[in-house]
Amino acid sequence: MSDDPTRAGPEAMRELVRDYVSALHTTYLDHVRHLPPAERAGLPLVSAPKVTVIAAASRRLHLVATLDTLPPLRGPEVAFDDDYLGVHWTLRFYDPSVLPELGLLSEDTPAEVRRVLGVTDTAYHLTVDVGGGLGAHHAQHSGVALANLHTKTARDLDRVRRALPGQQNSVDELGVCVRAGLDRAAALLVGDLTSGRVVLGSRASAEQSLDALMQDISTQDVTR
Structure with missing residues (x-):
């Protein structure tokens, strides 16, 4: 495997992304496992019956965790299934060779990428620097930050519902x-x-x- 992720072949790059997503999700789940059961069950990466993480390559790499249902794989599309602590997720890959619209975007913004993918209900949307952002340390940092954000948001929304x-x-x-x-x-x-x-x-x-x-x-x- 090349020491430079930007020069890795497709299979090696997919494994790098898979390892990153796995590290992010396992860190997230470890971070929230000691929350009260009902509070933990309300978090999107815990409660959703099906989470699909889309790795969408435009100018940047976008990782979009969606709760929407995606159609079955077709043609050259690739997917991996992983789980941790009873929580399952599927990682799917899209680039301009699979979804040409990704290569035609005038603006590589999260909103535009989600529009091309057709997803609306997301648990997270991260943009990752392929040149240096796919390491385990970065993934763990993102997992903790995401867990804290989801926990705070859930608590805030509960307070709003009561008010x-x-x-x-x-x-x-x-x-x-x-x-x-x-x-x-x-x-x-x-x-x-x-x-x-x-x-x-x-x-x-x-x-x-x-x-x-x-x-x-x-x-x-x-x-x-």
Whole structure:
């Protein structure tokens, strides 16, 4: 195997990506295994009956974990199945030779890559530097960060549901927006959930919108 991942052959590169995803998922699952059972079961990489991680090669390597159902393999498509602690995931590979639209993107953004893939419900979307970002240490760091983010998001959404008991559907939709990185949709939902008290700029991330909603709920609790 070449010491330079960017010069590795297709089979070696797929094994590098498989090892990276496995390290990320095992680190994530180890990090959350001591949470209360019900809280752990609410995390997307634990609770989903089927997780498919798509390795999509455009200008950069995108790793998209989706809860959507994908069609069966066809032609030259390749997939691996792995599991840890009873949690299963499938890793599938797409590049311009399999999905030509990936080579035609004018912008290599997460939203554009998800559009080409046709996925909407995601547990995570990472962009990885093939030249140096596929090591085990980087994967473990990403796994811990992702576990912390998912745990915080789940706890925040539970608090929002308790504070806004009549807005269950909108809160669930906000959770999907945060997972999928739908920034503008999240900002609009937070505006609706706060009756216009919170107005977010066009650059606000979905996570920042949720944080602003939490701050608004805290403020409302103090003034009651």
